[in-house]
Amino acid sequence: MSGVFQHSIRVGWGNCDPAGIAYTGWLPMFALQSIDAWWADRLGAGWYEMEFDHGFGTPFVSMRLDFSSPVTPRHPLVCEVAPVRLGRTSITFRVVGRQDGVDRFSGSFTSVFVTHGGLEKREPPGHVRDLVEREIAGNP
Amino acid sequence: MSGVFQHSIRVGWGNCDPAGIAYTGWLPMFALQSIDAWWADRLGAGWYEMEFDHGFGTPFVSMRLDFSSPVTPRHPLVCEVAPVRLGRTSITFRVVGRQDGVDRFSGSFTSVFVTHGGLEKREPPGHVRDLVEREIAGNP
């Protein structure tokens, strides 16, 4: 039992380019959507509720993506998401996208915690820190 | 038991505009994705497999959408899809998008059947005609 969060995405015709594979520009969109889904699952609040109900946000400061194999509509895109590093005011996620058991891309995404409605860095709320630390400890 | 096909979409932060609701431009994207999912469910081939494996396509000639209530990330967007008219070389779908039991938008989308790799109109294959006629008869 790995317990790593997985988010499944339906890749469609509209995501594919004339080469018949998902256009590169959609892959960061899919990875980000999967991180949003991780928060919704783990914290019970995706980015929308986090901002409007919980008073903080997590804008991105960097992303790195490596594409190893094309994504197509022939299988669901299963995105595995896990936090891998928690700084004083930042968090880094690893996202791996797989189809039919084969890695298609993997990436690293770093956000900072900010107060809602501003872009001032802040430390995450205590229960968020606890949650992320537990999750990192459980995903060695 | 209605039997009408439903496709559920996760609306996220990235689909929302500064008014805090899903940006209008995403709603046709969601409706089209739901029609693609209808084909995948009913025919066993979404638009991608339809083109590459079955040799025909269904480009759109028109869409009409009415927006009655905002779409937000607070609930899944459930899109109900049903074919409502089958012409000699065309098909019209009705799509209704609901969240939390409330209609958010409804639309009508008309495609024509064409040969793969070209844009010449053609009649749909017989098993497609049968399938659609049965579905229309069952969704009065």
Next chain:
Amino acid sequence: MSGVFQHSIRVGWGNCDPAGIAYTGWLPMFALQSIDAWWADRLGAGWYEMEFDHGFGTPFVSMRLDFSSPVTPRHPLVCEVAPVRLGRTSITFRVVGRQDGVDRFSGSFTSVFVTHGGLEKREPPGHVRDLVEREIAGNP
């Protein structure tokens, strides 16, 4: 000299589907972007500044689009935008998308005026009404 507003869009590889033409879902996105650009040009405030600086918004209540010919990356997509009807609290635009002198799609888009941060209908500010009425009179 027609004076009708034109907005030019670069259609790229990433907007095309495996049939080698712009995916249907991008066409409403392009039309909406062109209406946003019309406001920026005519009022001096696109939707963003309209909401944040001018205190009102114009969410859509309907769109109708007819697609007559495929859009490709081979030519700029020139979208002609003109208001065609002004109601007490609503406005309707006509958008025609052309490439290389050939109509590709045409559409009708209706918005309502609302107060910022809410979704209550309101009449447009007087200078907006004047501007739109003049433009409609000049585009018979």
Next chain:
Amino acid sequence: MSGVFQHSIRVGWGNCDPAGIAYTGWLPMFALQSIDAWWADRLGAGWYEMEFDHGFGTPFVSMRLDFSSPVTPRHPLVCEVAPVRLGRTSITFRVVGRQDGVDRFSGSFTSVFVTHGGLEKREPPGHVRDLVEREIAGNP
């Protein structure tokens, strides 16, 4: 006179999230569109013509993006694009996005050259190699 290629993008309401800034997922889309525009300007063939008329493609194997400042609709987004490394079968671009003279993001994007319709690596055509080498030499 730097001669570095610049591509200007209109960021709109529809690209912004509820925090009032361009959604992170659109920034790779904008950067990729700018690289496509670089090819169109320098080679006379964007990705579309490259595939369909010139018989080769340049799928991406990696992207790295750092976000330093928010992108908004208040100014055009000017993306500066330059090739920075040419391998035997790969090319790396640097893209810097600026608004109002301020860096908003910068990124590195690596593609491989492949034959059209396949995903087999190949060396770029000679005139492409020449063009890129000259451009790299001119952008120290």
